Amino acid sequence: MDLELFVDNSMARASPLSDALQQPLVAVENGQKVPQDPRLRLKKIVGNKTKNWKKKLRIRIGNWNIGSLTGKGRELVDAMQRKNIKILCIQETKWKGNSARKIGEGYKVYYAGESTKKNGVGIILHPDVQEQVTEVKRVNDRLMGMKLIRDGKIWHIVSAYAPQQGCRDEEKEEFREKLEEYIESIARTELIVIAGDMNAHVGESGNGYEGVHGGIGFGRRNVEGERLLEMAEAAEITILNTWLKKRQIHLIIYKNGQNETQIDYILVRREDKRLVMDCKVIPGEPVVTQHRLLVADFRMKSGRKRRKEERKKKIKVWKLKSEKKNEFRNKVEETFRERHRTGSLPETAAEVWEDMRYISSKSNRDLW
Incomplete structure (x- = not known):
């Protein structure tokens, strides 16, 4: 005798968490009368929140040889806003004096110069960063820096402009000595970022300077590049824009016809390289056509405590050649x-x- 199973559907019910009780997602029309899946909208919202959260954990520092600061203040502010740059080191400002002034939208430039015809360095700050500055140090018209406290960490930002080819060797030597003295004056527990036009070609490879040069540079090394690498090795600093693999367009700083070079660099101490999220050249900015903008993104919190250690004095190798x-x-x-x-x-x-x-x-x- 076959047994028949009878199921009473009136007693069956779905689990509270099952799909049977969930309302199906209904496609809606956007402003252009095109059906739009609400799941895509949800993904977009979550994605934007994640992107904004990541931006808060980083700070972008830039460097730019601008040829002259006169008449370019608002353009520089616009570029900083579009590229989310909080701190911008600039060279060849050609402004005389040691002062600071607003240049629009609350942005402020701190500058040092001795002539309206040559040299001059400066640092432009986003309004949110200005109140974090505790000290400004102007060495000369080729070197200046500032100290600021951000998220409990001490930062030193240095804007540098090295003598170009054709300048006297004594002037080049004096610049290197001043820069080295500045670096040595900063405690190892504090972060120093040097951004500048070094007028030096360090070359595409790091032969002999593997701890300083990451092996991803551009062009051929010259005498000034050799001196920069020697000084960096002695000071235990590294050149950031030689460590990250980039397309050639994101390595070239200066372009004039067929002449392409890499002469601007951002440098930090070796132990601080782990804070760097990215470093690249941004081409196409109209403020300066030949000299391109260089930026580096820094992670605000490393998750590791900095070790307090005494700096060992290094032999200044490059001075042995003078x-x-x-x-x-x-x-x-x-x-x-x-x-x-x-x-x-x-x-x-x-x-x-x-x-x-x-x-x-x-x-x-x-x-x-």
Whole structure:
């Protein structure tokens, strides 16, 4: 005898969380009478919120050689607003004096200059950043910086403009010395960002300077580029726009006809490279046609505590190629003769290397 199963549909009910109780998504028409899926609208809203949240966790710092600041204030403000730049370092302002002034929409430029015909550096700040400034330091018409406190962290922003080809070697050496002194004056627990037109070609590869140059540069290295890499290695800083893989259009800073070069850089200490989210050139800005805008995005919170450590003084290698070379050689020879007179000469290879290290370090301390 077959058994028949009877199901009483009146007693059946759907689970409260099942699809049976959910209202189906109904396509609606937008303003152009085109059906629109409400799920796409939901995705768009969530996406925008995520994008805005990420923007709050970063700060964009830029650098631009503008040729002259006169008559370009409002254009620079417009570019900063469109590209979401909070801090912009500028070179060749050609404004005389050490002062600050508003240039529109609440933006403020701090500048240093000695002539209306050449040089001059400056830093333009978004209105939200201005109240965070605690100190402004103007070294000369090629170097200035400021100290600000943002989200509990101390930042030092430096705008630099190196002497170009054709300037005297003494002027180039003085610029490097001033920049190095500025870097050494900043505690290791504080963040320093150097942005500037260095008038140097570091080349496309980092041969010999792997900790400074990321191996993704442009062009061929020249003498000024070699000096910049030597100084950066001694100061333990790194060149950001040589570390991220980019198309060539996002590496080239200066373009004049067939002449294309990379001469502007943004530099930080090696341990701060982890804070960098992006670094690239933005072409096509109309304010300056030949010199392009360089920007870097920094993460506001690293999630790691900075270690307090004492900076070891480095030998200033590039100075050995100037008038200091003979003085350093004489110091080393004098120390060797002194060790020979006392009879404390090394015997093994390990002792020889240790002896050389000690003598070089001692000569360096005595000389600098």
